[in-house]
Amino acid sequence: xxxxxxxxxxxxxxxxxxxxxxxxxxxxxxxxxxxxxxxxxxxxxxxxxxxxxxxxxxxxxxxxxxxxxxxxxxxxxxxxxxxxxxxxxxxxxxxxxxxxxxxxxxxxxxxxx
Amino acid sequence: xxxxxxxxxxxxxxxxxxxxxxxxxxxxxxxxxxxxxxxxxxxxxxxxxxxxxxxxxxxxxxxxxxxxxxxxxxxxxxxxxxxxxxxxxxxxxxxxxxxxxxxxxxxxxxxxxxxxxxxxxxxxxxxxxxxxxxxxxxxxxxxxxxxxxxxxx
Numbered sequence: 001x002x003x004x005x006x007x008x009x010x011x012x013x014x015x016x017x018x019x020x021x022x023x024x025x026x027x028x029x030x031x032x033x034x035x036x037x038x039x040x041x042x043x044x045x046x047x048x049x050x051x052x053x054x055x056x057x058x059x060x061x062x063x064x065x066x067x068x069x070x071x072x073x074x075x076x077x078x079x080x081x082x083x084x085x086x087x088x089x090x091x092x093x094x095x096x097x098x099x100x101x102x103x104x105x106x107x108x109x110x111x112x113x
Numbered sequence: 114x115x116x117x118x119x120x121x122x123x124x125x126x127x128x129x130x131x132x133x134x135x136x137x138x139x140x141x142x143x144x145x146x147x148x149x150x151x152x153x154x155x156x157x158x159x160x161x162x163x164x165x166x167x168x169x170x171x172x173x174x175x176x177x178x179x180x181x182x183x184x185x186x187x188x189x190x191x192x193x194x195x196x197x198x199x200x201x202x203x204x205x206x207x208x209x210x211x212x213x214x215x216x217x218x219x220x221x222x223x224x225x226x227x228x229x230x231x232x233x234x235x236x237x238x239x240x241x242x243x244x245x246x247x248x249x250x251x252x253x254x255x256x257x258x259x260x261x262x263x264x265x266x
């Protein structure tokens with residue numbers, strides 16, 4: 001799986017999106033994250049691993065309290081592709097517009113001859 | 114950090130435009146390589162080579178050369194061909210610049226309107242499609258909040 005698909009796979013789960021939304025308000029520990037979701041620590045840890053592997057969050061280094069925070073760069077990548085494709089298609093549409101005009105005016109002049 | 118266009122903070126790309134041409138012609142220029150090479154690609158695309166095998170499950174491939182000399186490859190598979198109304202295909206993109214567009218799905222619909230044909234293009238990542246299908250929901254408020262977070266950076 002390419003890395004962008006991995007990112008989107010991670011984002012596809014509503015619990016993981018809720019965790020990210022919580023982290024958007026500031027860093028949090030695993031136990032803090034588990035509270036609002038009524039989930040066991042291992043279950044939350046599993047989601048966090050997926051998010052970390054997808055580059056969407058980072059974990060602190062301290063052994064006891066490993067705070068989670070959002071990885072802005074990973075999130076940016078997830079949204080960037082839309083910007084890139086928008087550019088591709090808008091410019092293609094501009095060229096298509098011009099091309100349609102060209103072939104239709106050619107057809108019209110062919111008919112006149 | 115200039116992260117995203119605040120006006121379009123979506124994970125699905127949707128574009129609409131009305132072209133002054135009949136629907137049948139639109140479908141033709143979207144599916145026949147000799148026409149596609151003339152308009153597909155960014156404004157700085159200088160040369161296109163395109164092959165299509167227009168049938169469900171058939172492959173297409175594009176080699177796009179940009180003005181800066183970099184080569185981009187786009188390939189995919191036709192999922193649905195409903196001439197002249199609708200075209201669905203998968204799409205992968207890899208560029209020499211290192212750009213990778215992920216595995217995505219493109220749905221194009223053609224609709225007759227006053228003044229020509231309205232083309233609606235929807236481009237989305239597979240995971241987004243799966244999420245919508247399995248949870249019966251969009252990306253919802255949580256993702257919008259994330260987008261707000263990014264915009265503040």
